[in-house]
Amino acid sequence: MFEALSDKLEAIFKKLKGKGILKEEDVDVALKEIRIALLEADVNFKVVKSFIDRVRQKSIGKEILESLSPAQQVIKIVYDELCELLGGSSAKIQLSPNPPTVIMMVGLHGSGKTTTSAKLARIFKKEGRRPMLVAADLQRPAAIEQLITLGKQIDVPVFHSFDLKDPRKLCQEALKKAKIDRMDPVIVDTAGRMHVDEELMQELQYVKEILNPNEVLFVADAMTGQDAVNIAKSFNDKIGIDGIILTKMDGDARGGAALSIKEVTGKPIKLIGVGEKLDALEEFYPDRIAKRILGMGDVLSLIEQAQKAFDQKEAEKLKEKIEKEDFTFDDLKEQIRKMRKMGPLENILSMLPGANKLLKDIKIDEKEFVKVEAIINSMTLEERKNPKIINASRRIRIAKGSGTTVTDVNRLIKQFNEMKKMMKKFKHGKGFKLPKIFPF
Amino acid sequence: MGFFDKLKEKLTKTKQTIIEKIEAIVPVGKKIDETTIEEIEEILISSDVGIKATEQITELLKKRVKEGALKDYNDLKLLLRDELYKILEDNTSLNLSNKPSVILVVGVNGVGKTTTIGKLGHKFVSKGKSVVFAASDTFRAAAIEQLEIWANRVGADLIKHKSGADPAAVAFDALEHAKSKNKDIVIVDTAGRLHTKFPLMEELKKISRVMKKSIPESPHETLLILDATTGQNAIRQAALFNEALGLTGIVVTKLDGTAKGGVIFAVKKEIGIPIKLIGIGEGVDDLKEFNPKEFVDALFD
Structure with missing residues (x-):
């Protein structure tokens, strides 16, 4: 949602990061850009003015010059000010002790x-x-x-x-x-x-x-x-x-x-x-939104949504399956169903740090998930458990049954196998990369 | 009350923000300097004019001040009027030369598409035209009912399917209906x-494609409805809807409530699509043809 602004600020601070000591004129260059970015972002011009003044006051001077990483400090000041501007802390809807609210x-x-x-x-x-x-x-x-x-x-x-x-x-x-x-x-x-x-x-x-x-x-x-x-x-x-x-x-x-x-x-x-x-x-x-503005991503929201969709017991079960290496197409289907429960994928991805740039050119079609589900639904129970038995004629049957093409089926099976390989690595603690099960 | 007076009355709010603020900082006869121009820049920005258009105007003001051409507020006012008018001139009105003339109405959520269609239908019917509404918003709850109420109110035919039906099929049926019943519009x-939702924009393209199967050169007009309260995002909306469909015009709604008309300048300047109509109130008659000269004059008089 704030991608464009974060991009701008990122670019500005990249310039700042390159310099050892933060001078007043550097701050001014950054603030000028921040001002334009905020105005382009439709922040009211009066609010922009007081915001810029506050950041300038806090940026120039001792605090910054004594620091080892001036750019980081400016980012922090802008972030803190943004947080303050946005409301300080989260405010829930008050329910009345005497119903109805x-x-x-x-x-x-x-x-x-x-x-x-x-x-x-x-x-x-x-x-x-x-x-x-x-x-x-x-x-x-x-x-x-x-x-x-x-x-x-x-x-x-x-x-x-x-x-x-x-x-x-x-x-x-x-x-x-x-x-x-x-x-x-x-x-x-x-x-x-x-x-x-x-x-x-x-x-x-x-x-x-x-x-x-x-x-x-x-x-x-x-x-x-x-x-x-x-x-x-x-x-x-x-x-x-x-x-x-x-x-x-x-x-x-x-x-x-x-x-x-x-x-x-x-x-x-x-x-x-x-x-x-x-x-x-x-x-x-x-x-979180302030972080998002600064391109730090909104990982907390993501975790919270994941928690809502996956309960603890199921997560344990999944972990066990991964460890035993008996992750099946049925499990994949279940995972996709839960992911979709977390909300539109675009929203989820936009919360990941650095996803701004990535997402610019990616078109996400939720319908692809429907396709994946349809393919899995067209497999026999045996095929879901043991994909190795899916030969050419089975692939044709699955494609027909799911209203997709053999290419689609092949791609899904390939992605599934890659995912299993990835899980093996995960299990052996070799670092974890997002498996490429997503159809884009 | 003539249209001119009504527009002036409705635009008092706009006038107050742009012109009166300028008058406040530059009293007649006061000398113009750099700070004055900076303040004008701020005023234009705060009226949602957009940074590009604003900078172009202020650059010109600076140049003229240097040349000594701008001496007092009157000069400034004339120059500003010229510049604003230049952005908006070369507008065209709705193309209704075909039978039936087909108008596709698009926009983000909540800008007033259905209401605008109701008012537009009223305008055509009162001129003696026969009008067909196609209820291709099959997604939002009760959108079909809302258009149906308008159709009954203004005396237009309504072509509808069930909620959740294929919007392209509804549009196709409406075109076929108009052809067979010899309707005008x-x-x-x-x-x-939202213009950022790829599958939904593809759906719009499909509607436009399917319409061509009934009437090859349709839609004759593809109108984007813009909410005047929208800020700089209006430019993105216009750009992306234009990219997907090729817009022929823009309708700016809710100009009666917001204090700013600046979005008009920014969109025209940066995307170059003519503004064809403006909504200046809740009444059924409050949809007017956009006249750039009158619009700018109303700001200044």
Whole structure:
């Protein structure tokens, strides 16, 4: 998401790394580039200005000159400042001790309120709570239907009415219903509105009075430009927000909005939307994103997602299999299924340090995984356990059965064998390289 | 109220950021120096004009100051107006000369594709044209229903399949329908997609390809919808959608809310695709033909 910015900073600091002592003019050259990079990244120009000033103050002078590695120190200063700017520490959604917790989603048109509401409900549902969605967007055509459809997909009830025209009335009824049915938390999707539309902002204020929400979450598009600051400020001043959700972080927007909104509103960014699927909502970790900006990769997020997908027992079992060298096509299928559970592969790879450059030219087609699964499914149980028996006529049969070509089947078998070889090495502790099972 | 007045009214916000800020730092009669130009650079950047376009303008300002051509604020205002206008001139309007004329509408998520199509349909129907909507956004929940409501509202035909159906097939059917029923205009709605998602961009190419099987020279217009609140990423969006499909025009939406119209200059400057329409409000009539002269004049008057 911040690839372009990290690339720039990487290039700048490469220049700095070459020099023994860091001079004031070197710092200035770097800061000039950082300024342009931040502005190109849509960071608000005022935020950029104060950021640059702070980094300059901390960079020039004793601290740096006494250090053995000046470039590293500048990177650290920029990183620390970025962390501070992005929010210091992670902020979770506060649940009320007196249920139901009411969460109200607000924002401009098209920022992603409805989708994010459903994603949020899904998370609560997964935690074992009984979330309820409220379709209080009575403006946009088919907004109610959209939330109902999403609710069905995640099996969460959606309180709605096609007759009520006043969102206040609807919210009152929704709260009553939630209390009777003991639903908690209650997530209210409101209509998108322009921050300059006095009338609609007033309406939102009334809705808030009725809901008395524990959290008002401002949903903002990560691609927003300089105006992000004004929009967020308006919503914060007029409605009062408790936190921010940044959506569409899976695009290539440099996401400067993330840097500026926090600074201007003082409110934490709580979650980020990273895809169209309903599981694509992640916690926001300022330190990790700051690292990502600096091209250090987001390994922590990766590990966390891996933990979610693989449980400990299964990991042990896999280890055993690798040690006994009886890893089969069935195991491979299981691994692929779990990897895909971790989210879109592009997102996973983008978290690896240095993957920015690699990923630029790689097109990842998730459909390739479907192909691999289909091929494995077309193998007999015996073939999966003992691939050696897969001769030419079996290959033709497998290709036909899976709707692929013999070339596809051959490639998969070859990759599987390579993977097994790799595992042998792994077992003997000769270092571990990512096996090339990926179809790209 | 004429269009000009309405645009002016809607653009007050834009005017305040660019022009009034400049007036604030350069009062009429004040001498212009390097710091003034630096401040102008900052103002243009903060209005999402984009670094390249901004630098080009400020370089020119610097040159003119050196030459002694710029003496006070009035000179500066005239020069700025000229430069901004130069970026936007040579625009064309929608090509509707075919029967049916086919318009493919694309863009990232949440920019206002379906709403724009509704407004566009209203515009054509009120001019006496017969319009067909193709519900090729088969991905987003209730997208078909949303377009259906618009079709009923403005009096357009709707060609739809089930949710999850092949969007290219929907577009094809809509074109066939228009041909057999002798309709004037077909507008194809597509699912929002980030320009970085390779398979989704390939899907768009397929829609365009399949449309050609019904009408070889279609789509006659491929419009990218851009959200005016978007920052510099708008340039990437325009570049990548253009690469995939060959855009014929851009529609800028949500110009009524954001304080910045700068994205228009940046996109036109760097990608060179004409801006054809702008959305300046939530009303069904608030979609206007883009007129660069009026747009720039409205900023200055």
